Every structure is written in structure tokens, then in C-alpha cells.
Amino acid sequence: MSTKQEQPFLEAKGLTKHFNVSHKLFSKPVWIHAVDDVSFAVQRGETLGIVGESGSGKSTLARLLLNLIEPNAGSVRFKGVDLFSMTKSKESTFRREMQMVFQDPYASLNPRIKIGEAIAEPIRANRVMDGKSRIEARVAELLEMVGLSADVAHSYPHEFSGGQRQRIGIARALGVSPEFLVCDEVVSALDVSIQSQILNLFAELKEKLGLTYIFISHDFSVIRHVSDHILVMYLGEAVEIAPVDELFQNPAHPYTRALISAIPEPDLDVASEKIILEGDIPSAEAPPRGCRFSTRCYMAREECGIRHAEMASIGENHLVRCSFALG
Amino acid sequence: MREVQGRQAPDDILIFDNYSAGYLDDDGHIINLLDSLSFSVKEGRALGIVGESGCGKSITGLSAIRLLSKQLVVQGGAIFLGNENLLEKTEREMQDIRGGKIAMIFQEPMTSLNPVLSVGFQIEEVLARHRPELSPDDRRSSAIELLREVGISAPEKRVEDYPHQFSGGMRQRVMIAMAIACHPLLLIADEPTTALDVTIQAQVLALMKRLKGRGSLMLITHNLGIIADLCEEVLVMYAGRIVEKADVETILKKPIHPYTQGLIASIPTLRGERQKFLYSIPGMVPAAKNFPSGCRFHPRCDRCMDLCRVEAPPLTKIRDGHSVRCHLYSGALS
Amino acid sequence: MAEYIFRRLMKSLLTVFISIMLTFLIIRLMPADPVSLMVDPKLSPEVQEQMRKNFGLDKPIYTQFGIYLLNLLKGDLGYSFKTREPVITVLMQRLPWTILLMFTTLIMSLAIGLPVGITAAKRRNKLFDRVVNVLITLAISIFIPFISFAFLYLFGYRLGLLPTGGAYTPPPTQGFAYVLDVARHSVLPTITLFLGNSATVILYSRNSMIDVLKEDYIRTAFAKGWDDRYVTRKHALKNALIPTVTVTGLMIGSMMGGAIMTETIYAWPGVGRLIYDSVNAMDYPVLQGAFLMLSITVVAMNFITDLVVAKIDPRIRLSGGRA
Numbered sequence: 005m006s007t008k009q010e011q012p013f014l015e016a017k018g019l020t021k022h023f024n025v026s027h028k029l030f031s032k033p034v035w036i037h038a039v040d041d042v043s044f045a046v047q048r049g050e051t052l053g054i055v056g057e058s059g060s061g062k063s064t065l066a067r068l069l070l071n072l073i074e075p076n077a078g079s080v081r082f083k084g085v086d087l088f089s090m091t092k093s094k095e096s097t098f099r100r101e102m103q104m105v106f107q108d109p110y111a112s113l114n115p116r117i118k119i120g121e122a123i124a125e126p127i128r129a130n131r132v133m134d135g136k137s138r139i140e141a142r143v144a145e146l147l148e149m150v151g152l153s154a155d156v157a158h159s160y161p162h163e164f165s166g167g168q169r170q171r172i173g174i175a176r177a178l179g180v181s182p183e184f185l186v187c188d189e190v191v192s193a194l195d196v197s198i199q200s201q202i203l204n205l206f207a208e209l210k211e212k213l214g215l216t217y218i219f220i221s222h223d224f225s226v227i228r229h230v231s232d233h234i235l236v237m238y239l240g241e242a243v244e245i246a247p248v249d250e251l252f253q254n255p256a257h258p259y260t261r262a263l264i265s266a267i268p269e270p271d272l273d274v275a276s277e278k279i280i281l282e283g284d285i286p287s288a289e290a291p292p293r294g295c296r297f298s299t300r301c302y303m304a305r306e307e308c309g310i311r312h313a314e315m316a317s318i319g320e321n322h323l324v325r326c327s328f329a330l331g
Numbered sequence: 332m333r334e335v336q337g338r339q340a341p342d343d344i345l346i347f348d349n350y351s352a353g354y355l356d357d358d359g360h361i362i363n364l365l366d367s368l369s370f371s372v373k374e375g376r377a378l379g380i381v382g383e384s385g386c387g388k389s390i391t392g393l394s395a396i397r398l399l400s401k402q403l404v405v406q407g408g409a410i411f412l413g414n415e416n417l418l419e420k421t422e423r424e425m426q427d428i429r430g431g432k433i434a435m436i437f438q439e440p441m442t443s444l445n446p447v448l449s450v451g452f453q454i455e456e457v458l459a460r461h462r463p464e465l466s467p468d469d470r471r472s473s474a475i476e477l478l479r480e481v482g483i484s485a486p487e488k489r490v491e492d493y494p495h496q497f498s499g500g501m502r503q504r505v506m507i508a509m510a511i512a513c514h515p516l517l518l519i520a521d522e523p524t525t526a527l528d529v530t531i532q533a534q535v536l537a538l539m540k541r542l543k544g545r546g547s548l549m550l551i552t553h554n555l556g557i558i559a560d561l562c563e564e565v566l567v568m569y570a571g572r573i574v575e576k577a578d579v580e581t582i583l584k585k586p587i588h589p590y591t592q593g594l595i596a597s598i599p600t601l602r603g604e605r606q607k608f609l610y611s612i613p614g615m616v617p618a619a620k621n622f623p624s625g626c627r628f629h630p631r632c633d634r635c636m637d638l639c640r641v642e643a644p645p646l647t648k649i650r651d652g653h654s655v656r657c658h659l660y661s662g663a664l665s
Numbered sequence: 666m667a668e669y670i671f672r673r674l675m676k677s678l679l680t681v682f683i684s685i686m687l688t689f690l691i692i693r694l695m696p697a698d699p700v701s702l703m704v705d706p707k708l709s710p711e712v713q714e715q716m717r718k719n720f721g722l723d724k725p726i727y728t729q730f731g732i733y734l735l736n737l738l739k740g741d742l743g744y745s746f747k748t749r750e751p752v753i754t755v756l757m758q759r760l761p762w763t764i765l766l767m768f769t770t771l772i773m774s775l776a777i778g779l780p781v782g783i784t785a786a787k788r789r790n791k792l793f794d795r796v797v798n799v800l801i802t803l804a805i806s807i808f809i810p811f812i813s814f815a816f817l818y819l820f821g822y823r824l825g826l827l828p829t830g831g832a833y834t835p836p837p838t839q840g841f842a843y844v845l846d847v848a849r850h851s852v853l854p855t856i857t858l859f860l861g862n863s864a865t866v867i868l869y870s871r872n873s874m875i876d877v878l879k880e881d882y883i884r885t886a887f888a889k890g891w892d893d894r895y896v897t898r899k900h901a902l903k904n905a906l907i908p909t910v911t912v913t914g915l916m917i918g919s920m921m922g923g924a925i926m927t928e929t930i931y932a933w934p935g936v937g938r939l940i941y942d943s944v945n946a947m948d949y950p951v952l953q954g955a956f957l958m959l960s961i962t963v964v965a966m967n968f969i970t971d972l973v974v975a976k977i978d979p980r981i982r983l984s985g986g987r988a
């Protein structure tokens with residue numbers, strides 16, 4: 005989706021991750037196809053939104069991008085450098101430049117460690133700066149940047165609400181001045197009024213710090229709000245990638261269309277015909293043969309159950325994985 | 332039965348009349364949660380209750396079938412089913428109503444079914460309780476019929492299966508089958524699709540839409556989109572109080588309470604111009620023990636006045652079917 | 666279900682095999698000469714030599730193990746140093762007494778422990794529950810010899826109500842009188858064992874019942890209009906039984922430990938007492954046989970527990986135990 009002359013900020017090619025989940029000693033391995041052959045590129049300063057239902061592989065993809073787990077195949081190039089084949093020393097700089105924010109940072113905050121300490125920890129670990137007072141000043145600056153007052157540094161995690169904890173998680177990720185932030189379901193647990201505060205915070209930080217985001221959510225309206233490009237995932241595969249407005253004007257993959265139409269909108273004037281998909285999402289243990297969506301697809305033909313479609317371009321920066329998608 | 336002033340037209344199925352409830356804290360004090368709720372569910376209509384987490388939606392629903400946990404206490408008011416005040420009923424009489432005249436389904440389909448009993452048994456159980464005249468065979472065939480009705484394929488085979496053999500969406504269908512088994516006057520659905528994936532949610536919503544009109548529906552959700560999909564009437568709650576109630580058109584298009592307006596403006600949409608920033612209400616929902624004085628929304632309100640800090644606004648009728656609890660409209664200004 | 670049973674059976678057999686191997690190895694790894702541990706030194710040299718051959722003690726260790734296994738299959742566990750009888754005969758004489766003691770205790774613990782635990786859970790923090798809690802704490806922390814001697818002193822010597830030892834008054838009588846006599850003898854040992862075990866049953870059934878009563882499906886059952894009794898019986902009980910049964914199965918092992926002490930003090934002629942006597946007499950073949958028997962009993966009981974749990978829990982029954 006990138007234009008050739010410019011090197012993408014982050015580029016993933018054929019990323020694949022299969023988990024072996026057989027628990028029995030002497031039985032043959034059972035593979036979960038968590039992420040299968042996913043490729044995309046993100047330009048500096050842009051936001052790529054990744055949307056998909058549970059189990060579609062969004063979190064696994066995020067962990068692959070940050071080199072937290074090893075892929076079975078594929079590569080990630082960050083600013084032109086291959087992440088998987090770089091030297092240790094280089095890796096640590098890259099680790100610093102890419103940070104992740106999780107759904108509930110509370111789970112990753114030690115309940116007995118004060119907030120200030122928790123935020124300072126990655127700063128120390130990455131030797132971004134030293135000196136107690138300098139770090140304290142930085143923590144105060146970070147807290148204010150995410151809309152908390154500097155004196156909460158002395159409080160413990162349990163004293164905070166969901167939205168505040170999310171702000172703390174963001175402050176923690178920003179401590180090492182990353183250029184690239186992967187946000188995995190960061191607003192999913194929040195109420196609408198808090199969700200909008202946090203989304204605004206992300207928008208503000210992006211402007212102020214020139215950040216590049218990958219934003220993961222199962223909520224299509226959130227994804228539409230934050231993204232420049234959108235990647236739709238189904239059962240471990242990318243099924244459609246397009247710029248946000250293009251995707252909403254011309255959704256090409258039957259799944260994308262169904263997903264958009266399935267969202268209940270607080271708007272009485274849109275009398276859109278709902279596409280109700282039948283059946284459940286198949287297990288990633290044994291994804292359907294041929295097109296993975298074919299078991300639920302309302303447009304499926306016989307060959308869909310046999311032939312596996314590749315990503316194909318149907319317009320500028322618009323890729324879709326469907327043999328019969330209308331361009 | 333007692334006749335109470337302010338009772339509405341006879342087509343009201345369920346009426347909350349100035350109902351208040353609170354919980355007992357560790358020191359034995361009662362902390363108010365629900366404050367003077369007055370609303371009604373009309374026959375054959377769907378009422379949506381919307382509000383953010385912790386505003387008392389679930390407690391309101393559970394109050395209607397009197398299944399509140401032990402720490403929760405009723406502080407006053409009445410809840411009428413037809414002409415009968417449910418709060419005056421004995422536990423025994425309530426048992427005849429639960430599952431019979433009023434049914435309820437819950438948010439968590441994964442844990443709301445008993446793992447060691449077959450789904451068939453769990454459906455038949457409702458019939459056994461409320462329709463003792465049915466023979467076991469009749470109950471079995473009704474259960475199969477109900478499963479078919481909620482869209483479970485091969486129901487005669489699935490009826491013997493156990494909950495863990497069903498996906499989340501199918502379990503919620505089973506819950507719905509259980510709830511409609513005895514043709515209740517009122518179905519209370521507490522966040523019935525929140526735990527489900529979007530495409531599965533759409534299936535369940537379509538099912539609920541198909542079943543609509545058989546009885547009344549009280550739909551509890553934090554998602555205004557679902558309300559728009561299913562409901563005619565809407566109740567917006569904030570911190571245990573009704574802040575605005577009206578028909579769904581009014582609430583979505585011309586809300587007048589600052590909270591309702593803010594809530595709607597905060598939601599990212601699928602259509603129209605994308606704004607860089609969303610509207611956002613500052614602050615957060617307080618916990619029950621910290622509910623502020625006066626209007627409970629005043630610390631977050633951008634139109635807060637001195638009066639709002641000290642005096643709780645009354646529920647003011649703007650016109651028939653549209654009421655709001657806000658000093659901007661209470662006549663206190665004039 | 667069949668797959669599940671098969672897998673559990675295999676697991677049980679593997680465990681038994683490992684315990685056989687351990688008992689085999691322990692004797693051979695002892696610092697003393699294994700020959701002197703397995704062949705009675707008081708026998709004549711010719712007979713000793715003969716037995717050495719029988720055990721294959723002159724052969725390499727894996728051949729010895731093979732012979733050992735073969736003998737086991739034939740029921741040949743060697744001969745007691747003390748009585749010169751085959752070990753298997755000695756064990757078989759003692760086993761019924763231990764089984765009698767254990768089963769009575771187990772049944773009593775379940776019959777009384779379950780209802781008490783469940784009632785306590787339903788009356789949580791009320792008087793009944795508090796009293797039960799205190800009693801459980803007491804019963805679990807009781808030291809068996811201490812309570813046994815207290816019982817013996819009180820009921821045996823001071824009040825003279827119950828016999829002070831043995832399983833019957835020799836010489837054994839016939840018919841009903843004999844049964845009554847045995848029953849009188851078993852009262853104190855059974856109660857001693859019952860105290861600790863019923864406390865465990867009460868504790869687990871109470872706690873799991875409390876957890877189950879908080880589950881969403883209990884609320885669903887109430888929302889259908891059923892009353893408390895029905896919901897407890899139909900919905901809560903089975904679910905609360907799952908952890909309780911599992912724990913009861915695991916309890917069998919510790920019950921064995923308790924049985925050794927109890928049988929010793931009350932001179933109850935079971936396997937526990939036999940172990941105590943054999944330790945004193947350095948009767949290694951009997952000890953070896955007794956330990957083997959104990960481990961097989963524990964494994965068998967755990968297997969039965971697994972079956973009971975699978976019977977209750979469809980998630981295990983239908984998924985082969987992977988859930």
C-alpha cells in the first residue's frame with residue numbers, strides 16, 4: 005500500500021505465527037493458526053487500525069511486531085532494518101523506540117509499587133536518563149502529559165479507575181520517548197465518556213510527539229475514528245486493507261461489509277440493510293479449507309471452499325483477499 | 332390491591348413508582364444507589380435503560396424480580412406489575428412471578444448456564460416450575476421447539492448437550508429460549524450481547540427483534556446503538572438517577588440533558604465527517620459512596636450552576652413522554 | 666467417556682509401576698547388603714543360597730527387576746522373616762481389617778461431613794457455621810496419638826465402656842455376637858480417624874458450596890422461579906461435589922498415614938499395625954509388600970475418584986478430560 009519511492013516506517017511481510025497446543029505427550033501436534041501470512045506497511049506519523057473479532061490474531065500480530073514472540077515465517081522491517089536479524093545492541097534501541105499499551109495496564113502494574121516508580125522503571129531499565137531528580141521530573145512531566153496530576157506518583161495502582169490506569173499505562177510507554185506505539189484494545193474496557201477522553205489523549209499525543217500508531221480494536225467505530233489505514237482480520241488472515249475513507253465507501257470483502265453492517269448505530273436515519281452472518285467463528289485450530297470465511301460467507305460459491313484466495317489489489321492502496329470481491 | 336396516585340394509563344405492564352434502593356456498607360449504614368426511580372414499561376413495547384458502568388442499571392433490573400443480593404436494601408417506593416405491588420409480595424408469590432410473568436437474561440452467557448446440567452433440562456425446568464400440567468414428554472418437545480425458535484440447528488440432537496458444547500452466542504440463545512418458555516409479560520435483558528463478538532451480537536439482536544412484541548422488553552445496555560435497534564422508549568441513567576426519559580427519537584436526536592448530549596457526542600460514529608477530537612465529558616463516574624450532593628452530574632457538567640451543587644433537580648416533564656432531571660428545565664431559573 | 670477412562674487407567678497403571686520400581690530400588694539401594702535384607706539370615710546356608718537363586722540376586726539388576734515383576738504377578742512377595750509365612754498371606758490376613766476401618770470412616774465422613782458442610786455454607790456466618798468452623802479447626806489440628814490416648818483413658822479405663830485394644834475379644838465368637846464384639850472394638854479407632862477426615866470433608870464441601878452459590882447460574886435458577894431448596898439440590902450440590910470428591914480421593918493417602926498410628930495405638934490388626942510391627946522386627950519383605958499394597962490402594966481410590974468426578978461433570982466426561 006506504500007508508494008515505492010518512500011521507505012515505509014514499519015513494514016511487515018508474510019508474518020505467520022502458529023502455536024502448538026497439543027497437551028498430550030504422544031499425540032500429534034495441534035496447530036493454532038493465530039496469524040497467517042499478514043503483510044502491510046505503515047508510514048511515519050500514520051495510524052494503522054487493525055480490526056477483527058476475538059481470536060482473529062490481533063494481539064498475536066502486535067506481539068510479533070514488537071518482537072516479543074518469534075514468528076514461524078515472515079519479516080518486520082522497522083525504519084528499513086530487519087527486526088529479526090539485528091544485533092543485540094541495536095535491538096535494545098529498537099525496543100525503546102517501539103512500545104506497547106495494553107487493554108488493562110493494571111494487570112501489568114505491581115500493586116505494591118507506587119505509580120511513579122512504575123513509570124520510572126522502563127526509563128531506568130533503558131538508561132534513557134539517570135539521576136533521581138531528573139527521573140522524578142520526567143515522571144511528573146509524563147503524568148501531566150497524560151492528564152494526571154504530578155502528585156499521583158506517590159499513589160498505588162488500586163487507587164485508580166479504569167481510565168486513569170489507562171493513562172498510567174500510556175505514560176509508562178511514553179517514558180522512553182518511543183516513536184511507535186502499538187495499542188492493543190486500549191479503550192475496550194472503558195465507558196463511552198472515558199473512552200472519548202483516552203482517544204482524544206492519543207490524538208493529542210500523536211500531534212504533539214509525532215507518534216506512529218498501530219491501533220487494535222474489535223470496535224469498528226473506534227478504529228474508523230483513529231485510523232488512516234485499516235487492516236481487517238479474520239481467523240488469522242488479513243482479508244482487506246485500505247485507507248479509511250476508501251474502506252467505508254467501497255468495502256470489498258464480504259466479511260468487511262458484514263462487520264460494518266453488524267454494528268448497531270445510535271442513528272435512526274440509517275436504514276441500512278443488515279447482513280447477518282450465519283454460524284459461529286470457526287476454531288483457529290482447524291480453519292476452513294479454501295477461503296477461511298467461506299463457511300459463513302453469503303456470497304460463497306463452490307470454489308471458495310477449495311481455492312485459497314491471495315491478497316489482490318483492487319484500487320489504489322486497496323487490497324482484498326477474495327476471488328469475487330467487487331472492485 | 333392498593334391504588335397509588337400517579338399511576339399511569341392501564342397499558343403499563345411494569346411501573347417503578349418513586350423506587351429507591353441502597354446498600355449496607357461495612358458499618359451498617361445505608362448508602363443510596365437508586366434514587367426515586369419512576370418509569371414504566373408499556374405493554375408490547377421495549378424500554379431501553381442506558382448508562383455507564385455502575386449507574387445502577389443491573390440493580391434496577393434485579394429489583395423488578397426482587398433478586399437483589401443481601402447487602403442491597405429497598406429504601407422506598409413501589410414496583411407494580413399490573414395492579415400488584417411486587418414489594419409487598421411474599422417470597423413464595425415472587426417465585427410464581429419469576430420465570431413466569433417476568434423473565435430475565437443476564438450478561439454472561441458463559442457462566443449463566445449450569446455446566447453439569449443439559450441445556451434441555453435447564454429449559455424444561457422453567458416449564459416444570461410454571462406449567463406443571465405438562466408431561467415430561469411435552470416439556471421435552473417444547474424445549475426442542477424453543478431451541479428451534481431461537482435458531483439452534485438440529486435441536487432434537489442438541490437438547491441433550493451440555494453448555495460447554497455451545498459457543499457464547501448459542502448459549503445466549505439458550506438463555507433466551509429459557510426466558511420466553513412461559514411467554515412472560517416482561518422480559519428483562521441485562522446486557523444480553525455485551526460479551527459477544529460483533530457478528531454474533533448481530534445474530535442475537537436479530538433474534539430479539541424477531542421475538543419482539545410478544546411481550547414487553549426491558550433492555551439494559553450501555554450501547555445506544557442497540558437501543559436504537561430495539562427500543563421505542565429510553566431511560567438514561569446517571570449515578571443511580573434517571574436523568575432523561577423519552578422516546579428513542581427524542582433521546583437520539585434532540586436530547587436536552589447535558590449528560591445525554593455529552594454521551595451521544597462522545598460516541599465515535601461509522602458515518603459522516605471524521606473529527607480529529609471527540610467530544611468528551613470531563614471527569615469520571617463517581618462510586619456510590621462518593622455520589623456528590625445536589626445534581627449527581629454537576630461536577631462533570633459544563634453548564635453547572637450554583638443551585639446544581641446543593642439541590643437535586645426534580646424530574647421535570649417537558650411534554651408528554653419526555654422528562655428530564657436538570658435545573659436548566661426545572662423552572663428554578665425563572 | 667471411554668477415552669477418559671482409558672487415559673486415567675493408563676495413568677494409574679503407570680503410577681503403580683513406578684511405585685513397584687521404587688520399592689524394588691529402595692531395598693537394593695540401601696547401604697546394607699540387599700541379600701541380608703531379603704533373605705532371612707537365620708536360615709541355613711543352603712536354603713539362603715536357594716532363595717538367592719529364586720530372587721536372582723546373583724544376576725544383574727534389570728534381570729532382578731524382571732524376576733521381581735514376574736514373582737509379583739504370581740503373587741509371590743517373598744516370606745516374612747518373623748512368621749515364615751508368605752508375605753501375601755500375611756497381608757491378606759490384615760487387609761480386611763484395614764478396609765473395614767477405612768470404609769467405615771470414609772462413609773461416616775461423607776455421610777456426616779457433606780450435610781454439615783453444605784448447611785454451614787447456606788448459613789454462612791450464622792451461629793451454626795461459626796460453631797462448625799471452630800470444631801473443624803480443632804479437629805484438623807488434633808494430634809492422633811494424643812486424642813487416642815485420651816479416648817482410651819476415658820472410655821477404656823475410667824468408664825470401662827469400650828475395649829482398649831484389638832478388633833475382637835479372643836477367642837473369636839460366632840454370628841451376631843461376633844459382629845457386635847467387632848463393632849464395639851472399632852468404635853474408638855473409627856472415631857479417631859473420623860475426626861480429622863470429616864473435618865476435611867466439611868471444610869471442602871462448605872467452601873466449594875459457598876463459591877458455587879455465588880455463581881451466575883444459581884442466579885439464573887432463582888430467576889426461573891425455583892425456591893432455595895430446589896436450587897441447592899439441583900443446581901448447587903452437584904457443582905459443589907466436584908471439588909469435594911476430588912479432595913476426598915486425595916484424602917485417602919493421608920488417611921493411610923493416620924491409619925498406621927491409629928491401628929498401632931488401638932492394637933487393631935490391620936496393615937497399619939503390621940507396618941509398625943514389621944519395622945520393629947526389621948521384617949523387610951513384609952514392609953515391602955505392605956508399602957506396595959498401600960500405594961496400589963491409593964492409586965485405585967484415586968482412579969475411582971476420577972470416575973466419580975467424570976460421572977458428575979459432563980465437561981470431563983464428554984471431552985476426555987481436556988477441559
Ligand SMILES: Nc1ncnc2c1ncn2[C@@H]1O[C@H](COP(=O)(O)OP(=O)(O)OP(=O)(O)O)[C@@H](O)[C@H]1O
Binds near residue numbers: 023025057
Ligand atoms: N500463547 C498462545 N498459545 C496458544 N494459542 C494462542 C496463544 N496466544 C494466542 N493463541 C490463539 O491464537 C488465536 C489468536 O489469538 P489473539 O489473542 O491474537 O486474538 P485476538 O484477535 O487478539 O483476540 P481478542 O479480540 O480476543 O483479543 C486464538 O485462537 C488464540 O486462542
Ligand SMILES: Nc1ncnc2c1ncn2[C@@H]1O[C@H](COP(=O)(O)OP(=O)(O)OP(=O)(O)O)[C@@H](O)[C@H]1O
Binds near residue numbers: 354389618
Ligand atoms: N452489594 C453491593 N455492595 C456495594 N455496592 C454495590 C453492591 N452491588 C452493587 N453495588 C454498586 O452499585 C452500583 C450500581 O451497580 P449496577 O451493577 O447496577 O451497575 P450497572 O449500571 O449495571 O453497571 P455495569 O454496566 O457495570 O453492569 C455500582 O457502583 C456498584 O458498585
Ligand SMILES: [Mg+2]
Binds near residue numbers: 062063064188189
Ligand atoms: Mg487480543
Ligand SMILES: [Mg+2]
Binds near residue numbers: 390
Ligand atoms: Mg450491570
